Amino acid sequence: MPLLKEIIVALVVILFSAWYYWQAGFLPTQAADPLGPAALPRFLAVGMIIFALAHIVVSYFRRKRLEEDEEADPLQGAARMQGNLRILGVAVLTGAYILFMMPLGYTLSTFAYLLLLTILLGVPSIRGLAISTVGVTISLLLLFGKFLGVLLPVGFVEQLILH
Amino acid sequence: MLDNFIMGAQVAFQPMSLLFIVFGVFWGIIGGALPGITGSISMALLLPFTWGMSPDIAINTLAGVYVGAQYGSSITAILIRTPGAPASAATVLDGYTMHKNGESARALGISLWCGTIGGLLSVVALILLALPLVEVALAFGPPEYFATALFGLTVVASLSGGNYIRGFISGLFGLALATVGMDPFVGSSRFDFGEVNMLGGLELIAVMVGLFAVSEVLVQARSMSGWEKIKDTKLATKMPSMAEMKGLMPITLASSVIGIVVGAMPGAGATIASFIAYAEAKRWSKHPEEFGKGCAEGIAAPETANNAVTASAFAPLLALGIPGSGGAAIMLGALMLHGLRPGPMLFADHPDVVYGLFVGMFIANFAMLGLGILTLQAACRIVNVPQPYLLAAIMALVTIGTYSINNSIFDVLVAMVFGVVGYFMTRYNFSPPATVLGLVLGFLVETNLRRSLMISDIGWGIFFTRPISLVMLMLCFVSLVFPFYRDFRDRGKKKSDLKPGVVPAGELL
Numbered sequence: 001m002p003l004l005k006e007i008i009v010a011l012v013v014i015l016f017s018a019w020y021y022w023q024a025g026f027l028p029t030q031a032a033d034p035l036g037p038a039a040l041p042r043f044l045a046v047g048m049i050i051f052a053l054a055h056i057v058v059s060y061f062r063r064k065r066l067e068e069d070e071e072a073d074p075l076q077g078a079a080r081m082q083g084n085l086r087i088l089g090v091a092v093l094t095g096a097y098i099l100f101m102m103p104l105g106y107t108l109s110t111f112a113y114l115l116l117l118t119i120l121l122g123v124p125s126i127r128g129l130a131i132s133t134v135g136v137t138i139s140l141l142l143l144f145g146k147f148l149g150v151l152l153p154v155g156f157v158e159q160l161i162l163h
Numbered sequence: 164m165l166d167n168f169i170m171g172a173q174v175a176f177q178p179m180s181l182l183f184i185v186f187g188v189f190w191g192i193i194g195g196a197l198p199g200i201t202g203s204i205s206m207a208l209l210l211p212f213t214w215g216m217s218p219d220i221a222i223n224t225l226a227g228v229y230v231g232a233q234y235g236s237s238i239t240a241i242l243i244r245t246p247g248a249p250a251s252a253a254t255v256l257d258g259y260t261m262h263k264n265g266e267s268a269r270a271l272g273i274s275l276w277c278g279t280i281g282g283l284l285s286v287v288a289l290i291l292l293a294l295p296l297v298e299v300a301l302a303f304g305p306p307e308y309f310a311t312a313l314f315g316l317t318v319v320a321s322l323s324g325g326n327y328i329r330g331f332i333s334g335l336f337g338l339a340l341a342t343v344g345m346d347p348f349v350g351s352s353r354f355d356f357g358e359v360n361m362l363g364g365l366e367l368i369a370v371m372v373g374l375f376a377v378s379e380v381l382v383q384a385r386s387m388s389g390w391e392k393i394k395d396t397k398l399a400t401k402m403p404s405m406a407e408m409k410g411l412m413p414i415t416l417a418s419s420v421i422g423i424v425v426g427a428m429p430g431a432g433a434t435i436a437s438f439i440a441y442a443e444a445k446r447w448s449k450h451p452e453e454f455g456k457g458c459a460e461g462i463a464a465p466e467t468a469n470n471a472v473t474a475s476a477f478a479p480l481l482a483l484g485i486p487g488s489g490g491a492a493i494m495l496g497a498l499m500l501h502g503l504r505p506g507p508m509l510f511a512d513h514p515d516v517v518y519g520l521f522v523g524m525f526i527a528n529f530a531m532l533g534l535g536i537l538t539l540q541a542a543c544r545i546v547n548v549p550q551p552y553l554l555a556a557i558m559a560l561v562t563i564g565t566y567s568i569n570n571s572i573f574d575v576l577v578a579m580v581f582g583v584v585g586y587f588m589t590r591y592n593f594s595p596p597a598t599v600l601g602l603v604l605g606f607l608v609e610t611n612l613r614r615s616l617m618i619s620d621i622g623w624g625i626f627f628t629r630p631i632s633l634v635m636l637m638l639c640f641v642s643l644v645f646p647f648y649r650d651f652r653d654r655g656k657k658k659s660d661l662k663p664g665v666v667p668a669g670e671l672l
Contacts, residue, residue, distance in 0.1 A: 009591050013332055020339060023354060030349050034621045035613045037346040037353055044339045051332045058328060083385035090384050091583065094558065098575050101566075110563070114555050121384060121551035132552040140563050143193075148200060148208055150567040 002066035006059035013052040021045035089120045105155015106145070111137045168290075171518025174219045175526055183220050184523055187227025188530040192538070194228070194247075195235025198372050198564030201248040202232030203489030210497060218501035219516050223523030225497050226477075229490045230282055230527040233433070233470045234535055237274045241462075242267060242546045243557050245376035249367055250433035250469040252599050253441040255375055256322070257454065257461030264457045267543040272402040273459055274466040275535040277415045281467035282528040284419040285426065285474035290521050292423075293478045303428055305618065306626050309611035310635030311428070312604045315435045317642035318442035319597045326592050327646070333594040337601020338608065340365055347610050360573040369565050369577040370602060374595040376561045377582025380554050382589055387550065402539075403459070411463045414444050418464045422471025427478045432488050433469040434603050440468035446645055452653075474524050480505055481517060 024041035059066065097113040104112075114133045123129045144150040152158075174180065187209070194205025206228045213221035236247030241258035254274065261270040303311070316334060323330020343354045344364030355361035418440035425436035444464035445454045454461045477494065479485040484505040486492035498505055503513055510517050546553060565578045585595045619625035626632050 005591075020354075027346070027353060028349060028351050032617070033348045033613060034616050037342075037349050037351060040609050040612070041339065041342050041353070044335050044342075048332055048335045048339075051328050051335070055328045055332070083387075086384045086387070087381050087586070090381060090558075091579075094562070094579055097562065098572060098579065101575075102572060106563075110559055113562075114559055117555040117558060118551045121554055122387065123551060124549045128549065128552060132548075132556065136556045136559055140559060143197065144563050144567055148194070148197075148567065150563075151570050152563070152566075 002069065003059055003063045006066065007056055010052040010055045010059070013055075014049050017045040017048040017052070020048075086120065090117065093117050093120065102153050103155065104153075105158045106141065106152035107137060107157045108155055109153070110140065167514040167518045168522070170515050171520070171522040174515050174519035175223060175522035177220075180220045180223055180519075180523065181526065183216070183224040184227040184526050185530045185534070187224040188231035188527050189534055191228035191231025191233075192235035192238070192531070192534060195232030196238045196247050197235075197567075198239065198245050198247055198368065198376065198561050200564065200567065201368070201489065202229050202236070203493050204568075205232050206490055206493040206497075210493060210500070213497060214500065218498075218503060218513075219519040219523075221497055221501060222494070222516060222520050223527070225494055226520055226524050227527040227530065229494070230470075230473050230524065231531055231534070232490075233282070233473055234275060234278050234531050237278070237466055237469075238271065238542055241270045241274060242542060243376065243553075243560075244379045245557065245561055246371060248433075249371060249599070249603060250437055250472070251465070252371060252375070252434065252596060252603075253437040253465035254462055254469075256441070256596060257456070257458045259379075260455065261457035261459075261462065262546075266401070266457070267546070268401055268539055269403050269459075270457075270462055271535070271539050271542065273408075273411065273462045275532060275539070276403065276408055277411060277418075277463040277467040278470035279528050279532045279535075280415050281419045281422055281469075281471035282473055282531070283525065284416075285423050285471040286521060286524045286528065288423045288471075289474040289478055289481075289524070293482050299424070299427065302631060304629070305611040305614035306629050306632040307635065308428075308607060309615055310626060310632040310639070312435075312607040312611065314635050314639050314642065315439055315604050316600065316608070317639050318438045318600060319594070322438075322442075322597045322600065323594050325650070326594070329591075329593045330597050333588065333597035334601045337598035337603075338605045340370065340598070340602045341605020342609065347606070348613055358573075360571065364606075365577060365602070366565075366568055366574045367599075367602060368568055369574040370581045371599050372561045372565050373578040373581025373583075374585035374588070374599060376557060377578060378585030378589055378595065380557055381582060381586040383550065383554060407459060411459060414460050414463050415467045417443065417447075418467035419471040422468035423475040425468070426472030426475035426488075432476070433472040435607075436468040436472050437465035438600055438603075440464040442642070446642070451649065470528075477520070481509060481520075482506070 021042055024038040024045065027036070027038040027041075029036040029038070093113060093116055097109055100112075101109045111133060114136055115129070118129055118132065141152065145152045175184070190209060191202060191205050194200045194208070195202055200208075206225050209225065209228055213224055216224065232248065233250065236251040237254050237258065238247070240246040240251040240254045241262050244255055244259040246252045246255055258270045258274065261267075316338075319330050319334035323333070341364070343361055344352070345362050346353055352362055421440045421443065422433070422436045425439065426433070441454075441461060441464050444460050445451045448454065448458075448460055450458075472488075473490075476488045476491050480491040480495055482505075484495070486495045495505060498509075498516075503509060503516060561578065562575055565575050566572065568574050587593075588595050588598070615625050616623075626636060
């Protein structure tokens with residue numbers, strides 16, 4: 001099983017490299033530039049494919065060690081599933097944060113993101129949750145928005161304050 | 164020269180000048196520590212405020228920011244695996260591990276002390292060798308730059324933690340990422356999927372934040388046990404001992420030389436210097452197997468080198484008017500803003516400004532040490548909060564930090580995508596630092612390779628007929644072969660230590 005995983009990883013590298021090599025073929029060339037824009041990408045693609053093939057061969061000879069490493073993973077069974085779901089949760093929340101940051105503005109989107117992310121990761125205390133969520137939102141606003149002059153996304157909360 | 168130096172000291176030791184140098188260093192530490200706000204951005208933000216100042220105070224303030232930012236970027240690299248600037252990417256490898264081992268102040272202390280020594284030696288080099296350094300740097304043409312970049316790439320072998328094949332794939336992947344965007348010669352777009360935001364290439368800081376910080380948050384979110392509240396606060400706030408610093412002195416001096424020489428080369432910069440210093444430290448170490456596991460030398464080498472770049476990067480600027488880095492470019496702007504034209508005549512016409520800068524940089528390094536010591540304990544305690552709060556705060560910080568680079572949501576998206584890529588790379592033992600190295604060096608490799616071949620009309624001999632290039636290529640070869648030789652030698656030793664007939668599991672290859 002671990003060997004199959006390594007083969008799949010190598011195949012992903014090979015597929016990416018093949019696509020990269022193929023895409024390089026569409027790049028225009030110019031007489032004044034002997035190598036052209038496609039040369040390095042092609043060289044890199046071939047290099048990655050060679051190393052990926054070597055990875056398969058090495059993994060085959062090291063399959064015993066791979067099995068030992070797989071067994072050494074502290075997360076097994078339900079805990080592993082929970083962990084993977086938590087990662088998915090972080091990804092979904094972060095995606096939503098990026099999506100809503102512009103329409104909602106910095107303050108509201110960051111406050112909501114911090115609140116939900118902390119809840120997802122496990123809240124040690126309600127008081128701590130409130131302090132950290134409000135504290136981090138205001139600290140980042142002061143640091144980036146006020147001191148460093150970054151134009152943070154403006155939403156209705158900011159407009160309400162400004163007007 | 165002594166007269167000029169005394170004049171410079173009189174300028175730099177004015178109370179207002181001292182005050183603004185300290186303020187500049189403080190500003191630099193804060194800016195450097197924030198992901199997305201590099202030293203040059205911190206300088207640029209302060210530039211308008213220097214308009215009303217006298218030229219010597221303005222230049223010294225900005226020099227203070229530049230110096231402070233180098234240390235600032237290592238604080239977050241060590242404490243939350245988020246380098247504030249690319250130059251601290253190599254520090255993550257051992258700095259963050261040492262912090263996770265509960266020795267946060269030791270890691271920060273090594274970074275601070277070694278960085279100060281590197282910075283001070285760099286100022287000495289700038290004073291004594293400004294013009295000779297520039298001559299050395301100018302002897303570098305495209306073939307030499309290509310060979311140097313290639314030498315930098317051989318560091319991949321050191322960053323792969325024994326998984327050489329995966330390390331090389333990671334490095335090549337980084338080089339491939341560097342080809343995204345407009346071609347530097349033909350001007351055609353490459354691998355940008357028609358996305359305007361990718362025309363200028365992938366934003367290095369966004370990729371780095373993703374590969375290091377976001378991926379680490381994902382790794383910790385999966386297990387929720389990778390980081391635990393540090394119970395032994397005595398250990399966490401214990402600074403490195405004098406004996407330890409003495410032991411690190413050879414590596415500090417060697418890394419200073421690397422930083423000074425690389426810093427004087429226009430376009431090379433602190434990131435390359437720190438990676439090369441890390442690799443050399445590992446190569447010559449008596450215990451290379453400890454690198455990546457919280458080794459003091461693994462922090463000392465990159466931190467010394469990236470601080471040693473600060474003053475020597477000003478050598479081509481002051482002597483020739485060529486800004487070799489982002490920070491030097493801002494400094495050029497500041498000099499011109501105050502009616503000063505860099506070049507050999509600057510030394511003759513405005514010795515007060517030039518030598519004031521030299522002395523000011525000395526003061527800035529000491530100010531960095533003082534402020535660093537004062538803020539170190541607080542920094543160690545700030546990250547000692549329960550994991551859910553810390554991880555959520557890191558995510559918000561890196562998101563806003565990445566957004567602030569270009570005020571672009573697209574950069575944030577890039578950081579998050581590379582966070583996922585970095586997570587899978589870490590999980591399958593690939594090397595995110597090697598990818599960052601490839602991305603950093605990609606432009607230098609490609610442009611100088613193509614430029615060299617244009618000069619020689621596709622004659623590859625150009626790389627072997629020029630002495631500097633040839634020496635660098637020979638070093639590349641040694642650098643690539645040495646880790647394999649060392650592993651082979653160590654394996655032989657291990658086997659000879661075992662009883663006859665016993666072969667350890669997994670040692671069949």
